[in-house]
């Protein structure tokens with residue numbers, strides 16, 4: 237059973253209900269890892285985003301007493317890669333309701349601080365909507381916004397992006413790429429088939445934001461980036477940056493950070 241440096245259980249589901257009942261829940265910070273069941277080229281497994289999200293959350297939480305890690309959201313929206321074999325995509329409206337139900341349960345149980353640690357680009361905007369929808373639903377006649385439950389969306393790769401870009405040797409990175417492949421080579425080498433790694437990009441034009449459309453129609457392998465440039469050494473640097481960015485936020489919340 238995973239424990240933190242103070243010897244406390246790290247995983248939410250490792251607690252019994254009386255143990256959770258005895259916790260200072262309002263003072264606890266929850267982390268909800270969010271990944272995907274999605275194609276990641278021919279060289280990585282469908283699990284990439286979920287296993288990375290769960291592992292980064294665990295590594296950050298182990299160092300900070302007062303943090304508990306929720307089970308990862310594996311099934312998330314992955315519309316763009318839906319036409320590759322194996323991808324499971326949850327439509328945005330279902331996902332928003334699903335996430336709101338999780339948040340409502342936690343709120344009723346007395347938890348008041350949660351960080352979503354999201355690895356999957358396709359879920360970013362929908363998670364943002366889910367959190368906004370939750371606050372709408374929790375509002376009442378007096379107040380439009382329920383700020384009694386602090387929910388922070390932390391996009392794991394986005395925060396240390398400037399540093400991560402310094403590690404990228406290929407033209408760009410984005411999906412099943414140099415960074416994601418390096419992460420798996422470091423964390424779960426048995427999940428990588430490096431001989432199948434390729435350099436491939438989604439065609440899009442300067443000035444446009446991330447491609448939204450059928451990736452399968454414009455991309456053979458399901459890769460955006462140069463996965464051949466990946467290495468375990470690079471993966472260790474990436475993982476350390478992801479863990480320390482998340483840990484910084486968790487530490488601030490545990491120490492009683494407020495925006496006021």
Ligand SMILES: [Zn+2]
Nearest residue numbers: 284285412416
């Ligand atoms: Zn990914």
